[in-house]
Every structure is written in C-alpha cells, then in structure tokens.
Amino acid sequence: MSNNGLKSGSNLEKVLKAGHFAFTGECGPPKGANVEHLKEKFEHLRGKVDAVNVTDNQTAVVRMSSAAASAIMAANGIEPNFQMVCRDRNRLAMMADILGVYSLGVRNMLCLSGDHQKFGNHPQSKNVFDIDSIQLIAMVKKMRDEGKFLNDEDIDEPPKMFIGAAANPFADPYEFRVYRLANKIDAGADFIQTQCIYNMPRFRDFIKMAVEMGLTEKAYILAGVTPMKSARMAQYMAKMVPGMDVPEALIERLKGAGKGKQAEEGIKFAIEQIDEFKEMEGVAGVHLMAIEWEHKVPEIAERAGVLPRPQVD
Amino acid sequence: MIIADRKSLEEILDMIKDFKKILLVGCKGCVTVCNVGGEKEVGVLAVILKIARKKEGNPIEIDEKTLERQCDPEYVEQIRDIFDQYDAVLSMACGVGPQFLSEAYPSQRFFPAVDTKFFGGAVQHGIWEERCAGCGTCVIHHYDGLCPIARCSKSLQHGPCGGSADGKCEIAKDVECIWDTIVKKKMEQGRLEDLRTIRAPKDWQTARDGGPRKSIREELVQ
Structure with a gap:
C-alpha cells in the first residue's frame, strides 16, 4: 500500500489511524443552488471537526447534490465526508459520481441505503436500489484496492476513498x-458512523458485542450524537423518525428543564454522552449531527473538550 | 397469480364517454380468482355503467362476454365475429388482456377497466399481497423462501435497513419488514450465519431492466 500505509490519505483516516478520538460533523446542502448559504453552514465547522458529512438528499428531500456540495467544501479547505445513497442512482451513476468527487478532492465517503422516497418531497419518484449499501461498500473497496469497476474493467486512476x-x-x-x-465491515467499511444515540444502555450493549466479536479492531466506530433542541424535537424523533430510540426519561428531562432552557439541557446531555464515549471501549470517536444547528458545533466541541482538533501529517 | 384492482367508476366513465355501444370483456383467469374481472364482475360493472350513463342522460348499450383467458390467442378469437359491432371494447383482464385483444383486432379500440398491480396471492378473504417481483432470477432459497426483492421496500439483498422497527417497514406501520421475518426465521432455526454472506450485486438483465422479456420453450415451438 502506498501513501504511508494510508488507504486514502484523508484527514479523518490520519486522525483515526494516529489513535486520536475523532470528531466529525455534518452539513445538509441547501434546498437550492445557494452556495453562500452552504458556505455559511460549513464555515461554523472549520477547525472544529475532522471531516464534515455532506448528506445526500436526506430524508428523500431534494437538495443540492452531495457531490457538488462536497466538492465546494473541499475547494474551501474543509474535508468532506461525501454521503451516497442507493435510492437515487444505479451502479453506473454511482461509480461515475465516485470518480467525479474523487477528482474534485473528496477522500471520504459514507455508503448508505437511503431513506425510502415515500418520506420525502417527491414520493411519486421511482426508486433505484440497483445495489444495496453493503454492495456499495464492496464496490468502492474494489474500485480503490483492485482499481477495477464492478464489471472488472480497469480504472484509469482509481479513487482512493476512506470508506464509511x-x-x-x-x-x-x-x-x-x-x-x-x-457484514458492512467484511464488505470493506473502514469506519462506521452510528445512528443518533439516545438510549445509552442499549448502545453500551451493542458496542460490547462489537468489541467481543473483534469488530472494533477492524473498523473505527464513531458514535452518533444529535443534540436535542427541545422536548418537542425529542417527541417528534421518538414518534416520526424510523429506527430512532428516544427514551421517555430523556424527553422528561428536557421538559423538566423548563421553557427556554430545553436547548441547553439537550446540549448538556450531548456533552455527557461525548464524555462517556471518550472512555468507552470500542468507540473511536463521535459523529456530531447538529441538524440545522451547525452554529452550535463550536460551542459543543469546546465544552466537550475535543478542541483543538489534532493535526496529523 | 396476477392481482388487479378495478379502476374507479369515474375513470372508466371518462374513458368511454364518447361511446354509445361497447363490449365489456372479462377473463376467467387470474382476475376471476382475485374477484376483479370475471363473469360476475363484468355483470356488475355493466349494470353500474348503464345506470350512471342513464343518469347523465347519455345511455349506453353494453354487451358482456367473458373469455377463458385473454392472454391466449386461441381464446381471444372468441370475439372475432362480434368485435366490430361496438364503438369500443372495455377489458377487465390484467394488462395483458387488452394488449392481446388490440393485437388481434387492430381496427378496434380497447380500454382497460382494471389496474394491474402485482404477482401475489390472497392472505385472507379479500386481501391480496405481493410475493414475486418477476425479476427473472429467483433467489428466495437464500432467504428461506421469502423474497426481499419483491417484499423489501428497497429490494435489499442485505437487510434489514435501519428503518426496521417492531417487525414493520419504515414506509408504513401496516407494511411487514420482510427482513425482520427472514432474520427471525434464521435465528429460530439456528442458521443466522447464513446471513453473514455478502452477495454480489444482482444481475437485473433478467428483470424488466433488460428490456421487454420473452420466454422461448424450443420443444413447444412449432
């Protein structure tokens, strides 16, 4: 392996490989071509995180493409983690976009199935799911490590992605x-970012199993944290977001904080979580998804004691 | 079998609004079994259409005929003597029927009275569910006889996705997560390791993605 034993040479890979506790952020592209809006959002994250996830039509709502937004971010000196879902593209488009974003400086990507379009703002659309997320991971690995397309043809300059x-x-x-x-790790995932964690006992069990199975030796696991802005947001997530586990006790805690203080209580809980994750065996970092709350990331990072971010050459 | 639902009365009335005399053709195949386009349903629809048109002050004459199968040229011939006595023909067969009729009688106009939905079966009286996507390469043996291509909302070959909760699919609380069922069956039978296999991307050439399909049985071709 070239590049000092690095698979991609991305900042995120270097930070993790050097054994630092990683801290990644997230930025949803705008619902339009408003580049200034995009920049304003990701500028909050500059220097505060190791890489920024750029979501791909998240919740099946159409936005500026994650490819374009990732490229803009890379050009502005912030490292993107390009997200790609299987819902909207077939294997040709996926491989083409992987080559495209790589050529524009993207070095990390997160491979996802994608929310069903039924949730989004174009429920009439046809879904693709030509391949699934595990096959996508394997495809990116094949492109990177074997230098081949899915059909075994050679790639002229393979994309070296750090695969999430x-x-x-x-x-x-x-x-x-x-x-x-x-399965995802077997397929080739180098790092994992989990869904937002609120049920800590269940997550502790999960990571313990992962440690026992040796999975945390094979891939870096970043624990997902989304600070709650209010008890209402917590209730909404508990009820409306598929696969989300929000314990009643947390909702009560937020309610108990009283009017005007719920957001601060949400941040406090997130910081408590990050503190615990720093010490938790098998957890290599935190993925902070401050949804439409990018401007709060510097404060959360500061208070969670994850600043300054390490510089690894 | 092929499952269909009848189109709304409004849609059917709109399709045939310019015609005074039509032939309503049922089919004794799948649509009879799923109670949508057999002899009985042909009779009911004919009555409803006639009443509706009479109310509009624009009466319509409707003759009824139910063929053994509309997807077989031999039976399609059964309307050879009468097809041109009508302004139009309304078919209650699946989407195959009106096409076979159109091909056999190019001078006539054919309209579908049903929406053809899926390959499935009745899970209880009056409720039909999809079971097969007709992808052309059956893989259900990998999943203990359950098909994620047809029954997972995302056709995942490696499920369940992160949206599976309480055995239900993320798209709706009344949709079963087939992957939940597959996993539980494997666990009950102590064969969870089967699901540790990473499968190659599916070759969709045998599905509709490869273009319109044809099946040739050499020994039967004259």
Whole structure:
C-alpha cells in the first residue's frame, strides 16, 4: 500500500489511524443552488471537526447534490465526508459520481441505503436500489484496492476513498444489528458512523458485542450524537423518525428543564454522552449531527473538550 | 397469480364517454380468482355503467362476454365475429388482456377497466399481497423462501435497513419488514450465519431492466 500505509490519505483516516478520538460533523446542502448559504453552514465547522458529512438528499428531500456540495467544501479547505445513497442512482451513476468527487478532492465517503422516497418531497419518484449499501461498500473497496469497476474493467486512476458505513444499533431485530455491522465491515467499511444515540444502555450493549466479536479492531466506530433542541424535537424523533430510540426519561428531562432552557439541557446531555464515549471501549470517536444547528458545533466541541482538533501529517 | 384492482367508476366513465355501444370483456383467469374481472364482475360493472350513463342522460348499450383467458390467442378469437359491432371494447383482464385483444383486432379500440398491480396471492378473504417481483432470477432459497426483492421496500439483498422497527417497514406501520421475518426465521432455526454472506450485486438483465422479456420453450415451438 502506498501513501504511508494510508488507504486514502484523508484527514479523518490520519486522525483515526494516529489513535486520536475523532470528531466529525455534518452539513445538509441547501434546498437550492445557494452556495453562500452552504458556505455559511460549513464555515461554523472549520477547525472544529475532522471531516464534515455532506448528506445526500436526506430524508428523500431534494437538495443540492452531495457531490457538488462536497466538492465546494473541499475547494474551501474543509474535508468532506461525501454521503451516497442507493435510492437515487444505479451502479453506473454511482461509480461515475465516485470518480467525479474523487477528482474534485473528496477522500471520504459514507455508503448508505437511503431513506425510502415515500418520506420525502417527491414520493411519486421511482426508486433505484440497483445495489444495496453493503454492495456499495464492496464496490468502492474494489474500485480503490483492485482499481477495477464492478464489471472488472480497469480504472484509469482509481479513487482512493476512506470508506464509511452507517450502523443503527436501535433498529430491529436488535439481535441482528451487530451482525449487520459485521457484514458492512467484511464488505470493506473502514469506519462506521452510528445512528443518533439516545438510549445509552442499549448502545453500551451493542458496542460490547462489537468489541467481543473483534469488530472494533477492524473498523473505527464513531458514535452518533444529535443534540436535542427541545422536548418537542425529542417527541417528534421518538414518534416520526424510523429506527430512532428516544427514551421517555430523556424527553422528561428536557421538559423538566423548563421553557427556554430545553436547548441547553439537550446540549448538556450531548456533552455527557461525548464524555462517556471518550472512555468507552470500542468507540473511536463521535459523529456530531447538529441538524440545522451547525452554529452550535463550536460551542459543543469546546465544552466537550475535543478542541483543538489534532493535526496529523 | 396476477392481482388487479378495478379502476374507479369515474375513470372508466371518462374513458368511454364518447361511446354509445361497447363490449365489456372479462377473463376467467387470474382476475376471476382475485374477484376483479370475471363473469360476475363484468355483470356488475355493466349494470353500474348503464345506470350512471342513464343518469347523465347519455345511455349506453353494453354487451358482456367473458373469455377463458385473454392472454391466449386461441381464446381471444372468441370475439372475432362480434368485435366490430361496438364503438369500443372495455377489458377487465390484467394488462395483458387488452394488449392481446388490440393485437388481434387492430381496427378496434380497447380500454382497460382494471389496474394491474402485482404477482401475489390472497392472505385472507379479500386481501391480496405481493410475493414475486418477476425479476427473472429467483433467489428466495437464500432467504428461506421469502423474497426481499419483491417484499423489501428497497429490494435489499442485505437487510434489514435501519428503518426496521417492531417487525414493520419504515414506509408504513401496516407494511411487514420482510427482513425482520427472514432474520427471525434464521435465528429460530439456528442458521443466522447464513446471513453473514455478502452477495454480489444482482444481475437485473433478467428483470424488466433488460428490456421487454420473452420466454422461448424450443420443444413447444412449432
């Protein structure tokens, strides 16, 4: 392997490989071509995180493409983690976009199935799912390590991506979740970002199983954290977001904080979580998804004690 | 079998609004079994259409005929003597029927009275569910006889996705997560390791993605 034993040479890979506790952020592209709006959002994250996930038509709502937004981010000196879902593209478009974003400086990507379009703002659309997320992971690995397209033809200048995947420890059937994680790692995932964690006991069980199965030795697991802005947001997520596990006790805690103080209580809970993850065996970092709350990331990072971010050459 | 639902009365009335005399053709195949386009349903629809048109002050004459199968040229011939006595023909067969009729009688106009939906069966009286996507390469043996291509909303070969909760699919609480069922069956039978296999991307050439399909049985071709 060239590049000092690095698979992609991305900042995120270097930080993780050097044994630092990684801290990644997230930025949803705008619902339009408003580049200034995009820049304003990701500028909050500059220097505060190791890489920024750029979502791909998240919740099946059409936005500026994750490819374009990732490229803009890279050109502005912030490292993107390009998200790609299987819902909207077939294998030709996926491979083409992987080559495209790589050529524009993208070095990390997160391979996802994608929310069903039924949730989104174009439920009439045809879905693709030519390949699934595990096959996408394997495809990116093949492109990177073998320098070949899915059909075994050679790639002229293979894309060297640091390959990410998602894991939802809270979806059902619970017993199978760690095996699905194992499948993703077997397929080639270098790092994992989990769904937002609120049920800490369940996550502790999950990561313990992952450690026992040796999975945390094979891939870096970043625990997903989304600070709650209010008790109402918590209730909404508990009820409306598929595969989300929000304990009643957390909702009560937010309610108990009183009017005007719920957001601060949500941030406090997130910081408590990050503190615990720093010490938790098998957890290599945190993925902070501050949804439409990018401007709060510097404060959360500061208070969670993850600043300054390490510089690894 | 092929499952269909009858189109709404409004849609059918709109399709045939310019015609005074039509032939309503049922089929004794799948649509009879799923109670949508057999002899009985032909009779009911004919009555409803006639009443509706009479109310509009624009009466319509409707003759009824139910063929053994509309997807077989031999039976399609059964209307050879009468097809041109009508302004139009309304078919209650699946989408195959009106096309076979159109091909056999190019001078006549054919309209579908049903929406053809899926390959499935009755899970209880009056409720039909999809079971097969007709992808052309059956893989259900990998999943203990359950098909994720047809029954997972995302056709995942490696499921369940992160949206599976309480055995239900993320798209709706009344949709079973087939992957939940597959996993539980494997666990009950102590064969969860089967699901640790990473499968190659599916070759969709045998599905509709490869273009319109044809099946040739050499020994039967004259």
